Amino acid sequence: MNGPFRNGLLHRFDPKTIARLELRRVELPAKHEIEIPGRRVDELVFLEDGVASMTTCFHDGGGAEIALAGIESVLGTSALPGFKKSPNRVFMRVAGYGYATQTPMAQEEFNRCGVFQDLILHCNQALFVQAAQTAACNSRHSTQQRLSRWLLLCADRNVDRILPFSHDDLAEMIGARRSTVTVVAGKLKRLGVIEYTRSKIKILDRPGLERISCECYATVRDHLQ
Incomplete structure (x- = not known):
């Protein structure tokens, strides 16, 4: 091959x-x-x-x-x-x-x-x-920062900025309650960095999402390069 x-x-x-x-x-x-x-x-x-x-x-x-x-x-x-x-x-x-x-x-x-x-x-x-x-x-940063980090890491590995994740998926990914994820995702949507439907999330403003995320995103990203 x-x-x-x-x-x-x-x-x-x-x-x-x-x-x-x-x-x-x-x-x-x-x-x-x-x-x-x-x-x-x-x-x-x-x-x-x-x-x-x-x-x-x-x-x-x-x-x-x-x-x-x-x-x-x-x-x-x-x-x-x-x-x-x-x-x-x-x-x-x-x-x-x-x-x-x-x-x-x-x-x-x-x-x-x-x-x-x-x-x-x-x-x-x-x-x-x-x-x-x-x-x-998980021990130092807020749910909003952690969710932003995971969305960025997923986007780095997915050529399409549309991520097929439900709120249940996000809750499992970051180790938070679904209700908490719903509140945080709503805030990110109001900030204009993402939009979402029942089972899809689209990143609208990647630089903005990076500013919201914690330093852990850059640490992991840079180690992979």
């Missing part, structure tokens, strides 16, 4: 690496699960389109979103350091597609200690920074 690829990792691999991975295209509808807590990770997926969410799950069935991933990333890498089962839930927030490789092939390529390993480790580091920043943000 030859490029060009949109994925930030795939387009940096040489043709021999691409051939060894035996990539196949996979469609990724919204809510599709790529990693499930306690289950084996059978494949890695390089996103070409769409937005994925990484969440930590609790025994009561709830969860907290800790990171987002898009075309800059690869999903399923928890299998490469040797974890036999996934510690997190990873699923598609925004539908898209990608290229998948079987975990044994990825593991063999990772063990070659070349560019593949370097880029996978950099990707994992970026996810770690995002998760750590999310934890800090």
Whole structure:
């Protein structure tokens, strides 16, 4: 399989690496699960389109979103350091597609200690920074700042400024009550930075949204560049 690829990792691999991975295209509808807590990770997926969410799950069935991933990333890498089962839930927030490789092939390529390993480790580091920043943000910043940050991070990974999120989705993403999200989203709408319907949000004024957001957005964004 030859490029060009949109994925930030795939387009940096040489043709021999691409051939060894035996990539196949996979469609990724919204809510599709790529990693499930306690289950084996059978494949890695390089996103070409769409937005994925990484969440930590609790025994009561709830969860907290800790990171987002898009075309800059690869999903399923928890299998490469040797974890036999996934510690997190990873699923598609925004539908898209990608290229998948079987975990044994990825593991063999990772063990070659070349560019593949370097880029996978950099990707994992970026996810770690995002998760750590999310934890800090949740303890220090307002719901309005946190919502603005997540909208910006989602927009960075979605070429369309229209985001297919309901208020329930937003509440889950930032760990807030739905009623609180409704109030905050209404305020952002009155400020003219977004508009929304029942299940769609459109960013109207990105610079304005960046001013409302906290410093955590720039920290995560700059680390990905």
